[in-house]
Amino acid sequence: MNTLFDVQLTQDQRGLLDAIAHQWLDRGEWPLWANVQHYFDMRGKDADAIFHSLPRVGTETPFGAGYGFTLPMRAPIGANDRVRLTVAASLVVPQVRMVAGEPFVQALRHMIDLYTSRPTHFDQVPTIILRSGELKTALPNLKPWFVKVLPDLLSNEPTISTGGAQTGDGGWEREVTRSVLQYRTVQSVEEYIEKTCEIVLRAAAQYAPVAAVVEAPTPTGPERAPYVDLALLKELEEAAAKTTWKLRKLLDLCRELNDNYVADNPYACAALIRALLDHVPPVFGQKGYAAVASQHTFTMQRTDKEHAKKLLDFKSVADDVMHRPIGTSVPVVGMGDLPEPVRLNALLQEMLTVLRASVTSPSRP
Template sequence: MWGIAERRGATALVLSATQTALLQTIYNEFRASNAWPTMYRVDRAFIKLKRRGGANTAAVMRDLPEGLLMRSQIRPAPIPDDEIKLTISGVAHCLGAQDDVESFVRAVRWCARQEMTREPEAGETSILVSGRQVKRAIPLALRSDPGAMDRLPILLTLHHWGCVQSGRTPDGTDWTLRLGPEVRRFSKVRSIEDFIDARVSWYEEEEQRQRPYPAVIDVPAEEVLPARAYINPRVLDQLREASGASWDTTKLVALAEELDACVQAGHVYASHAVLRALLDHVPPLFGQKSFAAVVSSHAWAKTDAKYLGRLSTFRDQADDALHRQISKMADLLMLDNLPQAAAVNALLRGCAVQLQKH
């Protein structure tokens, strides 16, 4: 089963004139605004084309071969507000897109080589690069178009190639990428076909790794290791002992205990749901209305701030666990996809400190 948008051979697909016109319409709208267009904008632009031959936008989009669009597994038929996004193979089918494609390939290859040669910051497990650094790897002829350089981070963050986090510099003037070890798979890509092959090969390896073993090996009970705690027991004790008169901590402690129990029991979706509930529960303790505000406004220590930043990106993943509807595609969430335990413990330790203040 396919859980990724990319397909080998997508750049070589022979499309009908109507299909080509639809891809070009999406790309033209993307190029004009440096943002992915909504279904409404695509439909408005497409119905004005003579080449569509009276075809319905949604029908043409539905019949496009796989590998050209980023399709939603939750809502296969897009509504007017949904953004319509092309894969890099879809972009490659469009006139005027060669510079975007070449910049994308060069940026991915450069990032992969940076991850292999540079050392991470203290306490980090990924390499941070800025947009300015990435752009310097792009030939001057390609980066002379400011619009193309504005589209580059949009294309890079749309695809899964080992970039584990994207963001902005502290002053907000530049974009950043955090590069994980898997980006090394892309160190030799020189074309979109190379990129797609590396991406699909990675997915196939992951799919193979997740298949159950053919036989179960009996292990004597005395040799079975106990499950590892997700929440540090000392942090749990700090929460239980916190005596803030202004707050009832019954639910907070229960959520922390249930999260730890769910992770130890291997309950993937329950773990995601309880962690999401925990993040939504604590903002008032920090004088905030949302978890994003907790991350950005509270005076966290430097390392804890990095941990909390990773937790703030977890909401989309939790939405995936809670709201993705059944489909013909495999759901690939695993316990390993949860935020690292150190990040959750940093949050709960901060909660205990806040409780002691009130």
């Protein structure tokens, strides 16, 4: 399968996409998984199995190298998790195409125009911002419903990099980055989806096994999975658009950690993990990571607090990596000296919970 145009969906798969689309199109909110499950439970169907059988092009790893009709979800999907469609669902749900897909391409064309007409400054890189109010003025035919949901829809597309926040007047703003230039020739929903499939397949190919031109290939072990869970990374990216905390550095550190972990670079991984531990305490209302590990009340207090303490113990290893000077005898740090990925993922998941809670609160630490 080279594109999402080649697939033939089953009746159950189409029914699942319709069920997800119905609430979103009706209320502008993605449905809770428990409600989708219940709909299929009453019909004797396994919604989880149907969801995970939906076709995708590319891969689910690394981040940005896969694309499907829905945003991928880690199994098992939580009852309170919200399931989301992508623009690709326009191919199989006609109402999504009409209400979201076609307006999305119009908004994308406007974003491209904004980026290509940006001023040139030789001593700085200008930041191009798309604002909801300006979008309404530039494209008055767009429905208020679509303008409201556009930031979330942009977050579901793997090849468009944007970040932003909600504004106090109920509007929003998003940064327009160079990523939109990939779509300069796109004029329709089909062309957008085809181009996105092409981009993610090209990205996935970079991580495909390449046969070595040797007589007897050297056996290798299984490919190392990313350190930071990719679905969690996507959720953090979505949270970045809704919180006043600036998460760009956090996301970059996580992606660089994944790259170095897959590449077996233990010193870089240790330094990046240490950088992450030093970076996140303010979100927890603390000045340093030691206070996070000892004072924060975790959602899963016993388990996640233990993960946090183990990460605190690792800081001495990271200090060794970063600060020990050269000498006649220097201990070697290997990949086995890194903390298990589940520990940092648990900390980042807790951070995501705190970020989501802060969105509904008028104050923050």
